[in-house]
Amino acid sequence: MKRLIDDYVVREVKVTSPVYDASDNTIVTGYQGTPQPIYEGGSTTIYAVAKGSSQSAPFEYIVDYEPGQAKGPSADFKNVRTDKVYNQRDGGIVINFGKWNGTNTDRTVELPLAEGEFTLLHYHGGVTEEVGKFTSDSRGLVTIMYDFESGNDNDYYIIREDSAPAGYVGLQEPVKFYVNEAHTGVTLIGNDPDTGWANCNLRDSDRLIADINIYNPGLALETVKYAGDTKAPLQDAHFSLYRQLKSSDGQMIKDYTPVQGMSDIITGQDGVITGVDGMLDPGVYYLTETSAPTGYESLAADIVFEITSAGQVRIISAPEGVTLSEASFEDGVYSYRMKVTDPASESIIIPTGIAMSESLPVICFMALLSVLSLTGYIFSRRRTGEG
DSSP states (O other), X not given: OOOOGGGOOOOEEEEEEEEEOSSOTTSEEEEEEEEEEEOTTOEEEEEEEOTTOOSEEEEEEEEEEEOOOOBOSBTTBOOBOOOEEEEEESSEEEEXXXXXXXXXXXXXXXXXXXXXXXXXXXXXXXXXXXXXXXXXXXXXXXXXEOSOOBOBTTBEEEEEEEEOOTTBOOOSSOEEEEEOTTSSOEEEESOOGGGSSEEEEEOSSSSEEEEEEEXXXXXXXXEEEEETTTOSBOOSOEEEEEEEEEOTTSOEEEOSSOOTTOSSEEOOTTOBOTTXXXXXXXXXXXXXXXXXXXXXXXXXXXXXXXXXXXXXXXXXEOOTTEEEOOOEEETTEEEEEEEEEEOBOOOEEOTTSOEEOTTHHHHHHHHHHHHHHHHHHHHHHHHHHHO
């Protein structure tokens, strides 16, 4: 009978009298007896060094499993799967990170966010000390705090968001909290749960104390090209987008090559400059108009704008005709709109009713030569006739 990869499971095991590699004591080279599997929710004792300590000590961990999805070259042949095994100590405070989820007091993280960067600090005795830096994983887990101290309004922990994931707006203010004397409860300080940025839910089980949930609203940026004369969206404008980088001598300069896939962005009927939006990674960008539609002039200079690590948008420099709206908030999204306006080419109307552009002096000069030539010809004929 043919077996599939989904017929198998991964289990952490316990072994008796393990023998460790002489050069690496994390590798087991032998053991006695038969390995004993640890099932979902089971426990194991692991020697570990707690943060802030230099000594290894035994800690009991609960084991949880997250099976992956089988993958392969075809529906009938799936031979690859990534499973995850989690070890978690009792008595911790979980810090979670996810997408904005309204303002209900008992809300939880429903859509986890990865790649959020945070710093955990401890304010104690008038001094702020860094506990550690953390990056949220695919489950939205920032960290689980252990070995914390109890506190009050003047002795507390601080969670600072250093960088929001692309497409999101980071915390406007750090989250502050303290743990009660019995280590059974957590209180947020100065962070009204009704604002939506953070809340705290106590755990019913005795394994963990509480969840502190941090939420980021989405970031939306729409960049649109407009005609200076009609104020309507302008089609067929060409743009390139560049990132700012640091040169070999330490100067911040415009990159020599455009962002991949953005060397020639052409506006459609709606005037939208596709890709210049809220999903750009944090950084400074240069938006260059390489070609304006017929009858319009290109921007006189680059639009230099920044998407900050907190997910905010600002213009650093821009030519006349470029504006950025104030951020508006609705349905968990901060929205910006950048308007890029091309002035119409200057034109002069001559008596024939034909509009002439900057080439008018040359054309008029040629027309004038033609008239003079014709006049000279007529004068010549008349003189000849009179003779």
